[in-house]
Amino acid sequence: MKKSGYPESLQESLANVEKTRSERLKEAKKQKYFPKLSPDEYREVLEKYHPDYKPEERKPLQVGPNKGDMLQPELLAVLQGRPWLEPGSFEARLKSPDLSTDVLVIGGGGAGSAAALLAAENGADVLMVTKLRHGDANTVMAEGGIQAADLPYDSPYFHFLDVIGGGHFTNDKKLVRALVTDGPLVIKWLEDLGMMFDKEPDGTMKELKGGGLCRRRMHSSADMTGSEIMRVLRDEVRNREDKIRVLEFCAAIELLLDEDGAIGGAVFYNLDTEEYIVVKARAVILATGGSGRLHLHGYATTNHYGATGDGLALAYRLGVPLKNMKYAQFHPTGAVFPEQCVGMLITEKVRTLGGEPVNYHGERFCYPLEPRDVEASLFIRECLERGNGVVTPTGRVGIWLDSPMIDMLHGEGTVAKALAGKYLQFKRYGIDIAKEPMLIFPTLHYQNGGLEINEYGETKVPGLFAAGEVAGGVHGDNRLMGNSLLDTNVFGRRAGAKAAEFAKQRQEVKTLTLKHIEKYLKELEAAGIEPEIQSPVVLPDYRHQEVVEG
Amino acid sequence: MAEQEYTIGEKTIVLEGTKKIPIYIMGKRYEVLEGLTIMKALEFAGYQIKRGCGCRAGICGACATVYRLKDDYRLRFGLACQTTVEPEMYLTQIPFVPANKTTYNMDEITPDVSTIEKLYPETFRCLACNTCTKACPMEIPVMDYIQALMRGDIAKAAELSHSCIMCGMCSMRCPAEIQHFHVAMLARRLYGKYVQPKAEHLAKRVEQIKAGKFDWMLDELESLSDEELRQRYKDREWEPEPYDPAWKPQDTKYLILE
Structure with a gap:
């Protein structure tokens, strides 16, 4: 028997895959795949099979600007949660802030780091505060690439169309325009910072397609694109210690307004000493990332440990509206074997390089690169409906x-080179992915929507900005591969620059208050809501109950 | 749909009859289920991890763990989220790695050995003992890239260290007190900025954007009705896959071909 990383019970199906491979390979070489669905067919597939299109699992949000929106219970618990602070007893602490700064950046991922750099470049003193380590973020986990229309046969026009079509035409056009226009500027910025891109010997970027892209536009750094971006940005932030202070392991648990209703700072909880820290700031950028660790519908997630939707809860209490929160993104390819890897992201790059999805019988059943939500739905259909x-x-x-x-x-x-990270991960469990396929199923991946911003990252609260996954509208109801790394950089940079300008022009920050919590608590009471959990969540709790007997 | 037949959730599923095995977390004995990763075993034992947990997918470097196995003198290294527990494993996570990153202005340094000498002089203390390589959970030939740097071969060091997750285990073990993961970071940035050739098409595109050459196309898209936009989306001309160098688009109206 040949050496396999899979148990006996999967060998029959593996043999099917091998049997059909040479024929499928011939077809692939001729650029023949299972036919694409037409955009008109998307809706039907989504409504029937996408985990987030089921109406029965939703309830109405009962407070705040999005009152009445039907959301997932896990999100409702966070948005209608119990604040950490008692406004009455904490108010006195606000008179003596522990730290003050021009621009406070909350979150140390891609968006936060890009924001800090641009704020510093524009003359602001920056304090970056992050819940875990600087660089702990979904950014490091983005594998496949970053989009930007910089090849001659591509243009921001086609990038715009791909983004808005992929998002089912629910995107904010101004934000899409910002995204696609700044795309090449961001890549150039990263190149100048010394990011290692995959290039041809003459310097031409090696670019691939991705699901829903009509042109090659995906830049990469092996299968560690996000990790490489994060390493470079973090290194550069640390080079700017004259302008940027970094405070790690401190979680934002409340935002502060001044008595005029403009942003005034935030309160943090030091995870090491378990003490509160009050920060006064002229401008605040929320770059807290996504919410996969809320496990919508109980799904496994590709997300970072810290992705608990904290920024959504904080800003929603201040009255910042949410956009496109209806559908989260389920990445088509999350690992389901071995058990230790469940939920782990398998980059879309596997499919862009020609690795195709096949069923138990080794048969093709869908076009390999549909937009992510459609592709995920087709996988679910193949497993759950067609058996x-x-x-x-x-x-x-x-x-x-x-x-x-x-x-x-x-x-x-x-495989070993272009998918180096994944190759090593599976090798640890005895599976050589250059020789054997991976077993996958959709997994909760991306928030899609978030806080409403304009093209400068401004929210409706004066001086409060948001950038990256915490913000919504750029991707509409569905994000395409390679646009989140771009989003974090584009809107991180924009928010950083604008926040510096705001901080410079601002008069003194007036007396800090927690009145918004009082108002929020009254609203909850009036709606008859008893908060289920303390919010923001800060860290998921996987103690004991993670393991169930199957 | 027969959804109930399968499990789709995050929780680890353990088959009936799975054994519990003893492990020692910082010296304390716990019985944990066989087959768990160290990280999930810590949580199973009751730990709420603060430091020592990040992406949970082997790419962030937060959960470096050192351990010994029963009756084996060897000190082993792994990522808690990627390493399966073994019976009688003695382990601890490393919450933080003290190391000094030097600061530099990327525009004022050169991609050669002098930069390494100036910014990380301890690099040249390498004893070629290979302890760093043995400590690397990413199987990077750490010593080889240090040796490359000593020769001034920035490109080699950058390429060899590309999958570094900066967990710092190399630098914790090094008898010469080298700060490998920081000097490798510097090497990669020097390589990306100065050694790799620049993408000319990118520089050109940046100029075109700054000159506003695409503005009319985007104005047009912004002004379209939803219906018209949907039509444009449907009508997009599709570049073939896999990459075909001979392909030329029919419709060049929305391209700038200079």
Whole structure:
């Protein structure tokens, strides 16, 4: 018997995949795939199979500017949660802030770091406060790439169309325009900062397509694109210690307004000493990231430990509206085997390089690069409705992602090089993904929507900005691959520059207050809501109950 | 739909009859389920992790863990989120790595050995003992890239260290007190900025954008009705996959071909 990383129970299906591979390979070389759906067919597939299109699992939000929106219970608990602070007893602490700054950046991921750099460049003193380490963010986990229309046969025009079509025409056009226009500027900025891009010997960017892209536009740094961006940005932030202070392991638990209703700072909880820290600031940028760790519908997630939607809760209490929060993104390809890797992201780059999804029988059943929500829905249909999924020893279901095709299409060694991170991860569990496929199923990946901002990252609260995954509207109801790394950089930079300008022009910050909490608590009471949890969540709690007998 | 038949959630599923095995977390004995990662075993044992947990997917470097196995003198290294527990494992997580990142202005340094000598002089104390390489959970040939840097081979060091997650285990083990993960960061940035050739098409596109050459296209898109926008989306001309160098678009109205 040949060496396999998979147990006996999966061998029959693996043999099916191998049997059909040479035929599928021939087709792929001729650019023949399972046919794409037409955009008109998307809606039907989504409504029937997408985990977030089911109306029965939703309830109305009962307070705040989005009152009446039907949201997932996990999100409602956070948005209608119990604040950490008692406004009455804490108010006195606000008179003596522990720290003060021009621009306070909350969050130390891609958006926060880009914002800090641009705020500093525009003359502001910056304090970056982050809940975990600087760089702990979904940014490091983005594998496949970053989009920007910089090749001759591409233009921001096509990037715009791809973004807005992928988002089902629910995007904010001004934000899309900012995204696609700044795209090449961001790539150039990163290149000048010394980011290692995958390039041809003459310097031309090696660019690939991704789901829903009509042109090649995806820049990469092996399969560690986000990690490389984060490393470079963090290193540069640390080079600017004259202008940027960084405070780690302090979680934002409340925003502060001044008595005129403009932003005034924030209160943090030091996770090490368990003490509060009051920060006074002339401008605040929320770059707290996403919310995958809320596990909508109980789904596994690709997200970072800290992705608990804190920024949404903080800003919503101040009256900042939410946009496009209806549908979260379920990434089509999350690992379901081995059990230790469940939920882990398998980059879309596997499919852009030619690794195609096939079912139990080794058959093609969908176009490999539909927009993510459509692709995920088609995988779910194949497993749950058509019964063509592969069942793991622990009772999970998935389909194969045929990564061995990649070396056959592009030459031996491509997988080990272009997908170095993933190759090593599976190797640890005895699976050689250059020779055997991966078993995958959709996993909760991205927030899609978030706080309402304009093209400068401004929210409706004067002096409060938001950038990155915490903000909404850029991607509409569905984000395309490679646009989140771009989003964090584009809107991080824009918010940083604008916040510096705001801070410079601002008069003194008036007396800090927590009146908004009093108002919010009254609203909850009037709606008859007894908060289920303390919010923001800060860290997910996986003690004991993570393991269930199956 | 037969959804109930399968599990789709985050929770680890353990088959009936799975054994519990003893592990020692900072010297305390806990019985945990076989097959868990160290991280999930910590949580199973009752720890709410603050430091020592990040992406939970092997890419952020937060959860470096050192351990010994029973009756084995060897000190082992792994990422808690990627390493499966073994019976009688003695382990601790490393919450923080004390190391000094030097600061520099990328515009004022050169991609050669003098920069390394100036910013991280301890690099040249390397004893070639290879302890760093053995400590790397990413299987990077750490010593090889240090040796490359000593020769001034920035490109080699950048390429060899590309999958570094900066967990710092190399620098915790080094008898010469080298700060590998920081000097490698410097090498990669020097390589990306000065050694790799610049993308000319990118510089050109930046100029075109700054000159406002795409503005009319975007104005047009912003002014379209939803209906017209949907039509444009449907009508997009599709570049073939996989990459075909011979392909030329039919419709060049919305391109700038100079």
